[in-house]
Amino acid sequence: xxxxxxxxxxxxxxxxxxxxxxxxxxxxxxxxxxxxxxxxxxxxxxxxxxxxxxxxxxxxxxxxxxxxxxxxxxxxxxxxxxxxxxxxxxxxxxxxxxxxxxxxxxxxxxxxxxxxxxxxxxxxxxxxxxxxxxxxxxxxxxxxxxxxxxxxxxxxxxxxxxxxxxxxxxxxxxxxxxxxxxxxxxxxxxxxxxxxxxxxxxxxxxxxxxxxxxxxxxxxxxxxxxxxxxxxxxxxxx
Numbered sequence: 001x002x003x004x005x006x007x008x009x010x011x012x013x014x015x016x017x018x019x020x021x022x023x024x025x026x027x028x029x030x031x032x033x034x035x036x037x038x039x040x041x042x043x044x045x046x047x048x049x050x051x052x053x054x055x056x057x058x059x060x061x062x063x064x065x066x067x068x069x070x071x072x073x074x075x076x077x078x079x080x081x082x083x084x085x086x087x088x089x090x091x092x093x094x095x096x097x098x099x100x101x102x103x104x105x106x107x108x109x110x111x112x113x114x115x116x117x118x119x120x121x122x123x124x125x126x127x128x129x130x131x132x133x134x135x136x137x138x139x140x141x142x143x144x145x146x147x148x149x150x151x152x153x154x155x156x157x158x159x160x161x162x163x164x165x166x167x168x169x170x171x172x173x174x175x176x177x178x179x180x181x182x183x184x185x186x187x188x189x190x191x192x193x194x195x196x197x198x199x200x201x202x203x204x205x206x207x208x209x210x211x212x213x214x215x216x217x218x219x220x221x222x223x224x225x226x227x228x229x230x231x232x233x234x235x236x237x238x
Contacts, residue, residue: 003030007049009042009073010035011057011092014188019181019219020053023226027234036069042076051086051233052077054093056177058196060143061095061105074100086170086233091141094165094173101148101167111200112139112159115210115218118176124154128228129164135221136214138177140189145175169232178222186211 006029008017017024017031024031029051034041046052054077064071078100080087089097095105115136120129132155144160147153148167155163155176163175180186190197190204197204 003028004050005029005048006031006051006053007044008033009052009054009093011055011059012192014185014192015056017053017055018179018185019222020179020226023223023230024051026227027230041069042072046076046080047083047085051088052080054087054089054096056091056093056140058193059092060107061092061099061145062143081167081171084168084170087172088229089173090179091175091177094175095143095145097171097173098145098148098165101151103146103148105143105145108142108144108160110159111142111196111202112157113141113197113200113202114139114207115214116157118155118157118163121152121154123152123166124164127154127166128225128232129154131221131224131228132178135218136210137218138180138186138211138214139175140177140193141175172229178218178225180211180215181219181222183208183211183215186215 006024008031010016010033021031059067061070074096077096081097081100087097099105115138117134117136118132120133124130125133145162147162147165151165151167153162153165157163160175164173166172186208190208
């Protein structure tokens with residue numbers, strides 16, 4: 001029996017699956033990254049993969065005029081969502097999903113960068129996101145989205161009321177980053193996003209220390225969350 005396939009849309013090389021790679025492999029998925037620099041980026045059949053994961057990046061899901069791939073990627077995702085096929089979005093990924101579902105994504109004029117806890121809805125506490133209860137997750141965003149029609153808001157913080165949503169059993173979006181698995185990996189973010197951190201006046205030494213404090217427990221919670229979500233897909237569609 002052939003393994004299931006997971007297509008991963010990646011916008012920055014160091015913003016990869018992180019801790020999510022292990023539960024995907026354990027669940028029998030063959031993982032294939034597709035980068036924005038690939039000639040065939042979002043040119044294949046969006047319905048073909050068993051799972052689509054859209055990762056983060058430091059651009060806006062509304063910047064069609066600046067980045068030509070944005071409209072192409074949004075349409076690729078929209079075609080998949082029309083069929084309600086398993087799709088997960090993280091940060092920029094959730095913003096792409098929201099936009100593809102017809103909701104507004106827009107700049108807020110502020111940044112939420114650092115580790116803090118989520119407020120989870122009752123529905124979230126009854127599902128896979130319950131593993132993140134009381135856990136400091138990594139936030140790294142500035143663009144909110146309106147909740148798409150028919151979606152359920154699952155999480156919030158004082159700065160951003162929309163931090164996660166689901167639409168049916170197959171579509172899950174996370175505004176925050178649960179996938180950053182180690183403090184060492186966070187160093188790539190500190191370097192790669194140095195200009196953004198400087199502009200937002202984020203204390204990089206403090207952020208590094210928070211990574212050393214929280215990354216290990218976040219990895220455990222993120223793996224448990226992803227494992228349960230994949231099991232839910234298997235129960236509903238296996």
